Amino acid sequence: MRLVFLGLAGAGKGTQALVLSEKLGIPFVSSGDMFRHHLSQSTDLGRLAKGYMDKGELVPDEVTIKMVVDRIEQRDCRKGFILDGFPRTLAQAEALDRALGKGPVEKVLYIKVSEEELVRRLAGRISCRTCGTPYQLDALPAQAKTCPKCGGELYQRADDKPEVVRKRLELQWPEVQGLAGYYAGQKKLVEINGERPVDQVGSDLLKAVGA
Ligand SMILES: [Zn+2]
Secondary structure: EEEEEEEEOOOOHHHHHHHHHHHHHOOOHHHHHHHHHHHHHHHHHHHHHHHHHHOOOOOOOOHHHHHHHHHHHHHOOOOEEEEOOOOOOOHHHHHHHHHHOOOOOEEEEEOOHHHHHHHHHHHOEEEEEEOOOOEEEEHHHOOOOOOOOOEEEEEHHHHOOOHHHHHHHHHHHHHHHHHHHHHOOOEEEEEEEEEOOOOHHHHHHHHOOOO
């Protein structure tokens, strides 16, 4: 079961991918975790990536692809994997197809959430200045002024301000649309309505993968 998650930031991909990974017993491969692993272990690929990042340049697709392939060739991925955060662009999707060869991506799960809803979710988020934990404003007790975990001060990150969120979504939108079109052309795209409770989205995802 080789799966890719697709969707805009805030659509709930990470949460759903983790749940699905546990249900299916296949690893959740997040591009963010993969990068952190290579950078913290200072692997060859990590040092290569760091070279670009130190110069303020984007890490080239070929380096990222190598990290992905290296990860999904490990034993725990023999029964499959769930990719999140990669591919981000059409060029990366094509490179991934070439790299996977005879074991291609089977299904692409596109969690669709409208821009209004995403802005509501993301702009309603506050974080702890001390431990960094993000909270959904409406999930916190009304009188909470400090972090329930560590007592740190809660604030809205510049990243989470509505106008910044909107700008970020506008930048991501064309890429997500491009990828959706690409995988629809390969008859791999499954659209999931992400504007419903987490468990309902989860059960749709299970149905979509035939589990
Ligand atoms: Zn905290």
